[in-house]
Amino acid sequence: MNELVEIVGLTKSYNANNVAVNNVTLTLPKGKIIGLLGPNGSGKTTLIKMMNGLLTPTSGSIKINGRFVGVETKARVAYLPDRTYLGGNQKISEIFDYFEDFYEDFSREKAMEMLQSLNIDPSQKMKTLSKGTKEKVQLILVMSRNADLYILDEPIAGVDPAARDYILRTIVTNYNPEATVLISTHLIEDVEQVLDEVIFMKYGQLVLYTSVDMIREKHGKSVDAYFREVFAC
Amino acid sequence: MAWELDSDRPIYIQLVERIQKMIISGYYPPGGRLPSVREMAAEAAVNPNTMQKAFAELERSGLIITQRTNGRNVTEDVTLIDGIRKSLADEHMELFFEGMKELGYTRKMVIELIENYEGEDK
Structure with missing residues (x-):
């Protein structure tokens, strides 16, 4: 069984005039790094929230590792939301305690190693950190888990280019052939070198699901350039 | 890197x-x-x-x-490696001659130019 995620006829409508995700059917394999790309308001975050059980689909279904989204799938999915959810008064090391307690697959050793490479002091409180550093800490928490599926919603938007490189390198080197990484981002140029496949979404619908090299081969241009063409305003 | x-x-x-x-x-x-x-x-x-x-x-x-x-x-097959080197060299040559032709150089002029070229010291 090579399918990790099976999405069938998935729809989420917030009200009659606002269908955020519209009848999406999609199967994601194991062992791939996949970009989830689309303009603002194309339904990326809504799709991601449903995959994490934070929103209930209006219709359709999502299975991860053969199970419908629920407690068991949450234990195997590492999710980086698009907003901070960590309390400001906690020290980084306290958050590590919390994660260690909460997630069986959290490796404190790995997390400490990454903190050190990025020169972040674990005794600092979250509220004293800059926006970019906060984002780094959250990404470290997520990447230090040994999950089946990593879902990263805008993981590099707020960090400097050097940290961006480090983060992408971390994703590539932590790569586990059994796990899949789904990255939603607008910074296509920065990530396309590490992606296997890309998903294009528009108005809540799936427009395209193909490999990076296929786009380059067929259209003779980068995913970034192709995206600009498909979504030209 | x-x-x-x-x-x-x-x-x-x-x-x-x-x-x-x-x-x-x-x-x-x-x-x-x-x-x-x-x-x-x-x-x-x-x-x-x-x-x-x-x-x-x-x-x-x-x-x-x-x-x-x-x-x-x-591979230990040096002939194979040399073969690939030759075909890559041919590609370079083709591009080079194309470029020189655009500049109006004949084959003979190009060869003369190469012999007198002092940029690369070998």
Whole structure:
């Protein structure tokens, strides 16, 4: 069984005039790094929230590792939301305690190693950190888990280019052939070198699901350039 | 340290070209051992699946040999390596002559120019 995620006829409508995700059917394999790309308001975050059980689909279904989204799938999915959810008064090391307690697959050793490479002091409180550093800490928490599926919603938007490189390198080197990484981002140029496949979404619908090299081969241009063409305003 | 790659051509093809050059230039000598897919992917800062695809392509061409238990090695077949070097050199020559033709140089003039060229000291 090579399918990790099976999405069938998935729809989420917030009200009659606002269908955020519209009848999406999609199967994601194991062992791939996949970009989830689309303009603002194309339904990326809504799709991601449903995959994490934070929103209930209006219709359709999502299975991860053969199970419908629920407690068991949450234990195997590492999710980086698009907003901070960590309390400001906690020290980084306290958050590590919390994660260690909460997630069986959290490796404190790995997390400490990454903190050190990025020169972040674990005794600092979250509220004293800059926006970019906060984002780094959250990404470290997520990447230090040994999950089946990593879902990263805008993981590099707020960090400097050097940290961006480090983060992408971390994703590539932590790569586990059994796990899949789904990255939603607008910074296509920065990530396309590490992606296997890309998903294009528009108005809540799936427009395209193909490999990076296929786009380059067929259209003779980068995913970034192709995206600009498909979504030209 | 990531490898410099063009953004408009398939990544695996560029990885193949790059590794070919590393072999031809002797950076990885005939019969020499190659790093693992993972190490090479980390060095290039590309996806390991893409690196895997490039290695598969190089295996098909016979330039690298995979031993089931012993990792990957460069072929010991020096004739094969020389053959690939020659065909890459031909590609360069073709581009070069095309460019010179656009500048109005005949073949004879080009050869004369090369003999008197002082840029590269060899």
